[in-house]
Amino acid sequence: MEHTAVSLIELGAVFFGLGMLGKLAWKVGISPIPLYLIGGLVFGSGGLLPLDGIDEFAQLSSEIGVILLLLLLGLEYSADELFTGLRRSWTAGLVDLVLNGLPGAACALILGWGPVGALAMAGVTYISSSGIIAKVLGELGRLGNRETPVVLSVLVFEDLVMAVYLPILTAVLAGATLIGGLTAVGVSLVVITIVLVIALRFGRIVSAIVDSPDPEVFLLRVLGAALLVAGVAAQLQVSAAVGAFLLGIAISGSTAENATRMLEPLRDLFAALFFVVFGLNTDPSTIPPVLVAAVLLAVVTTLTKVVTGWWAAARQGIGRMGRARAGAALVARGEFSIVIAGLAVAAGAVAHELAALATAYVLLMAIIGPLTARFVEPLATALRRRQPA
C-alpha cells in the first residue's frame, strides 16, 4: 500500500509541476513543450525527484501519448482536405521538404551518424509543429489573414509526408537493407493509398463503427480502436504511431470532430508525460557537446522555413508583409520532431547523441517559433525603414 501511496504522490507532483510549467509557458507566449522536456531532464539526472515507482506507468503513458498525438494529427484533416491540399500545394510542399529536410540530414552526416541518422534528423528538422502553429495563429488573430491558408496547406502536406515517412523510418530503423527499405516504401505507399480510398469512399462505415451518441461509450470505443490498431501495426513492424495516424485519417466528418474534442485533453495529458519521459531518457550531460550543432541547425532551419513560407505566399500573390508572416509562422518545431527522435532512439539504431541533439533543437525551435511569429511584423517594419525599398 505504501508503494502505491508513494507512486501517487510522485505522479501528482509531476502533473502539478507540469501544470505550473504550462501556465508559465503560455504566459510568456511560448509553447510548454520545451519546459516539459526540461522538466524531464531535471527529474532524470538523479536530480530533484527520482521517479522509481512510476517509471513503468510513465513509459506506457508516453507510448499512449505518441499514439494520441498521431491519432489527432490524422483526425485533424479529412481525406478530402488532404487531397485538395496535395493538389494545391505540392510544389510548396516539396520546397518545404527539400529546404528543411536537407539541413538535418547534412548535420547528421557531418556528425558521422550515417544514413539512418540522416533520415531521422531530416524528419526532425522538416516537420513543423501544427499544434504550436495553429495555437499561435489563433492567438494572434491571424486566422482571417490571406496568408493563413498557405501556411495551413503546407502543414497539410507535411501531414501527408509523415504518413509515408514514418513507415519508411520504422522499416529502416528495424535494420532493413536497401531493398527492404524500398519494399517498405512500396508497402507503405500501397497501405496509405488504400486507407485514403477507404476514408474517401467508406469513411462513414469506419466512423460508424466507433461512433456513439453516448460520450462515455464513444470515448472508450475511439480510444480502444486507436490502441488496437496501433498495437496490431506495431506487431506488423509498421510502428504503432503510423497505425493510429491512419485510423485518424479514416475517421471522418462529425465523428472526427467529436473524437477530436473528446481526446484533446487526454492527448495533452499523455503527450506531456511523453515529453517528460523523453527528457528523462536523455542524459543532460550529452547536451553540451551537441549544443553548437543544435544552435547552428536552429538558425539555418529558421531561415529555411521563412524562405519556404515566403515563397509559398508569394505564389499566391500575397504582399511582402504577408509573406514574412507566413514564413515566420512555419518556424516552430515541436511534438512531431520529438516523436521522430523518440522512434529513432527507441529502436537503438542511431547514435545516442541524436536524442540530445533533437532535445536541444526542439527546445530552441519551440521557443523561437512562437516568438518569430509574434515579432515578425515589427521586425520587418524596422528592417524596411532601415533600407527604403
Added chain:
Amino acid sequence: MNVDVTPLPGIGTRQDFSTREGRRIGVIAHRDGHFELIVSKVDDPDTCTASVPLSAEEAGALANLLGAPMLVAQLAEQQSDIQGVTTKQFPLAPGSPYDGRTLGDTAMRTRTAASLVAVVRSGTVHASPRPDFTFAGGDLLVVVGTAKGLAAAADLLEHG
C-alpha cells in the same frame, strides 16, 4: 457580390468579400460551431485589424441587426407599387402574449387584415410561415398591410 469561400484545413471555412472601400470583411466558421468576424487592415489587406470570436447566438444576433433592414427594404420595394400597402417590422418581446404560441393562435389576418410575410430569427429568414409556426421571444415579425391594419397588428402582438 463576390464572396470568396476558402477552406482552412483543420480549422473551418473562411468566407469574405471586398467592400466598396476596398476593405475585406467576412466570417470564419469554426468547426466547433463558433464564428469569427474578420475585418482587414486598411494599409495591409492581407491581415486583419479585428477578429472577433462570436458564439452561434451572437453571430445570429449580429446577422439579425444587419439583415433585417435589408429584408424589410426588399419587401417594401416589392409592395411599393401597390397603393396604401406598407411593410413594417415588429420585434416580438420575450414574455409577450404570443411568445411560445403559433401564428394560427394570433388569427392575425382575420382580426387585422394585415399578414405576416416573414419571421427573422437568429439571422435566418423564415419566409411565409405556416399557421403552425411557433413564435419565440426575440423574433422579428415582418408584416404587410394598410396603415390601419398594421396598427391593429401591433396592438394584437403587444396585448394579445
